[in-house]
Amino acid sequence: MSDTVVISGVGLWKPDHVITNDELVASYNAFAARFNAENLAAIDAGELEAKPLSSSEFIEKASGIKQRYAYVKDGILDIDRMRPRIQVRSEDALSHQAEIALNSARIALDAAGKTGADVDMVIVSCAYTQRSYPAIAIEVQHALGIEGFGFDMLVACSAATFALQRAFDAIAAGSANCVLVVNPELTSPQIDYTDRDSHFIFGDVSTAMVLEREDTCQADHAYRIMGTKAVTSYSNNIRSNFGYVAYAEDTDPFGVDNLFHQNGRKVFKEVCPMAAEHLKAQISELNLQPSDIKRWWLHQANLNMNQLISRRLLGRDPSQEEAPIVIDEFANTASAGSIIAFCLYHRDLVAGDYGVICSFGAGYSIGSLLVQKC
Numbered sequence: 618m619s620d621t622v623v624i625s626g627v628g629l630w631k632p633d634h635v636i637t638n639d640e641l642v643a644s645y646n647a648f649a650a651r652f653n654a655e656n657l658a659a660i661d662a663g664e665l666e667a668k669p670l671s672s673s674e675f676i677e678k679a680s681g682i683k684q685r686y687a688y689v690k691d692g693i694l695d696i697d698r699m700r701p702r703i704q705v706r707s708e709d710a711l712s713h714q715a716e717i718a719l720n721s722a723r724i725a726l727d728a729a730g731k732t733g734a735d736v737d738m739v740i741v742s743c744a745y746t747q748r749s750y751p752a753i754a755i756e757v758q759h760a761l762g763i764e765g766f767g768f769d770m771l772v773a774c775s776a777a778t779f780a781l782q783r784a785f786d787a788i789a790a791g792s793a794n795c796v797l798v799v800n801p802e803l804t805s806p807q808i809d810y811t812d813r814d815s816h817f818i819f820g821d822v823s824t825a826m827v828l829e830r831e832d833t834c835q836a837d838h839a840y841r842i843m844g845t846k847a848v849t850s851y852s853n854n855i856r857s858n859f860g861y862v863a864y865a866e867d868t869d870p871f872g873v874d875n876l877f878h879q880n881g882r883k884v885f886k887e888v889c890p891m892a893a894e895h896l897k898a899q900i901s902e903l904n905l906q907p908s909d910i911k912r913w914w915l916h917q918a919n920l921n922m923n924q925l926i927s928r929r930l931l932g933r934d935p936s937q938e939e940a941p942i943v944i945d946e947f948a949n950t951a952s953a954g955s956i957i958a959f960c961l962y963h964r965d966l967v968a969g970d971y972g973v974i975c976s977f978g979a980g981y982s983i984g985s986l987l988v989q990k991c
């Protein structure tokens with residue numbers, strides 16, 4: 618029996634609806650203009666801050682984002698609402714998040730040549746789950762007819778890489794044979810679309826991966842996991858305070874302070890060096906140099922961040938083949954970003970090529986996997 622663990626199938630599902638920077642900015646600016654007109658007296662008296670205007674040029678230059686996908690577009694651009702209008706489903710119906718999880722899970726299972734009957738562990742790992750219990754993972758397990766067990770994990774932007782590490786450990790330890798890891802990143806309900814600094818950052822998507830032992834793998838494009846590395850270091854610079862205690866605190870669970878907010882500049886400055894050092898340390902554990910790595914599937918929070926990290930690793934700007942960028946099309950999709958990059962850019966590597974999947978973000982948290990094409 619092989620003790621090597623491989624990623625044997627990957628799946629990417631994206632919503633039908635696109636929101637361009639121009640559409641988002643037009644809506645935000647109309648909201649801001651109305652807010653400023655309605656509150657003119659208070660703003661003039663210095664009692665209230667005017668809402669500043671947003672711009673597509675700033676968004677693309679500062680982040681690399683050109684558009685994002687939305688699970689539900691209706692409502693987001695409506696200045697009387699500024700959030701998606703997601704229909705309530707009955708407890709008997711498939712939940713929204715399980716639905717998008719299944720969309721990517723089925724693609725990953727097909728790519729691996731597996732069915733639910735082959736899987737014995739399911740991890741749904743993402744920045745938010747739409748409810749506390751029953752776990753979304755157990756709903757996905759049920760829908761796919763999987764025997765075994767499933768659980769949800771929340772590690773913000775590192776949810777996917779940390780879950781892959783859990784899957785790797787479980788297979789290596791013999792507590793699972795075949796693990797389905799799914800990242801249904803339904804970010805749009807947690808975005809404050811009335812906040813100029815963060816209204817443009819996120820998009821919805823779902824990704825999935827199948828992991829198994831190399832001797833059961835029949836896939837055409839499998840990747841052997843050569844090493845995993847995870848680190849966390851406490852920071853208040855990226856926060857979402859939404860949670861169940863709001864009910865007892867008598868605070869507004871839907872208040873804007875409870876939505877995603879960050880000090881993006883500080884995050885940029887602090888996380889880039891941490892991520893570059895983390896990656897250097899990871900590959901040196903296998904006596905590899907950055908030049909030995911064919912592809913860097915990096916977290917997709919900011920184009921300039923990725924370029925800075927790549928420059929620290931390579932000493933030069935990376936090509937799209939070396940460190941693929943997908944943030945222009947998808948925006949920041951929390952933990953799914955590096956997995957999207959892997960899904961779209963992994964088939965062309967040849968046996969023996971090395972690559973690294975890496976996430977970095979809230980927590981702070983950094984997770985990475987060193988992989989080799991089988």
Ligand code: CO8
Binds near residue numbers: 922
């Ligand atoms: N339009 C025009 N101007 C703007 C806008 C806008 N939309 N936003 C800000 N500005 C202005 C600012 O007010 C500022 O003006 P001034 O100089 O007069 O003060 C100027 O532009 C420059 O602002 P910044 O210094 O803030 O701009 P940056 O160049 O730093 O870019 C970014 C801002 C894009 C946010 C950048 O700092 C960044 O990407 N940082 C990295 C952040 C990051 O990686 N965060 C991780 C977040 S995700 C995560 O960890 C997990 C959360 C998971 C889920 C979330 C689901 C909702």
